[in-house]
Amino acid sequence: xxxxxxxxxxxxxxxxxxxxxxxxxxxxxxxxxxxxxxxxxxxxxxxxxxxxxxxxxxxxxxxxxxxxxxxxxxxxxxxxxxxxxxxxxxxxxxxxxxxxxxxxxxxxxxxxxxxxxxxxxxxx
Numbered sequence: 001x002x003x004x005x006x007x008x009x010x011x012x013x014x015x016x017x018x019x020x021x022x023x024x025x026x027x028x029x030x031x032x033x034x035x036x037x038x039x040x041x042x043x044x045x046x047x048x049x050x051x052x053x054x055x056x057x058x059x060x061x062x063x064x065x066x067x068x069x070x071x072x073x074x075x076x077x078x079x080x081x082x083x084x085x086x087x088x089x090x091x092x093x094x095x096x097x098x099x100x101x102x103x104x105x106x107x108x109x110x111x112x113x114x115x116x117x118x119x120x121x122x123x124x
Contacts, residue, residue, distance in 0.1 A: 053099045058092035077113040085120050
């Protein structure tokens with residue numbers, strides 16, 4: 001009975017980790033050909049996260065309260081798309097503190113650069 005309980009608890013914990021952030025990676029290999037040609041290697045990691053907006057400056061940064069212990073700070077890439085959960089494009093000014101959002105970002109060194117913000121639920 002205890003083993004069953006521990007198994008179920010482990011599965012629930014893993015599901016929470018998967019829901020917290022989803023990551024996908026793309027990479028290109030560097031190679032030097034016999035004729036002196038060179039290909040460059042590019043590694044891009046894109047991640048998605050969901051949380052509640054605690055601070056927001058359009059075009060600069062957003063802080064989300066997520067399942068992490070501390071709030072998570074995101075910066076914005078040069079082009080950011082803001083949409084509702086049904087895909088309707090909105091203005092950044094429509095996002096307020098306590099809005100529920102889903103962000104799509106690319107990790108660039110220590111920075112997390114958001115390129116898409118999806119408002120998932122109206123404020124309370």
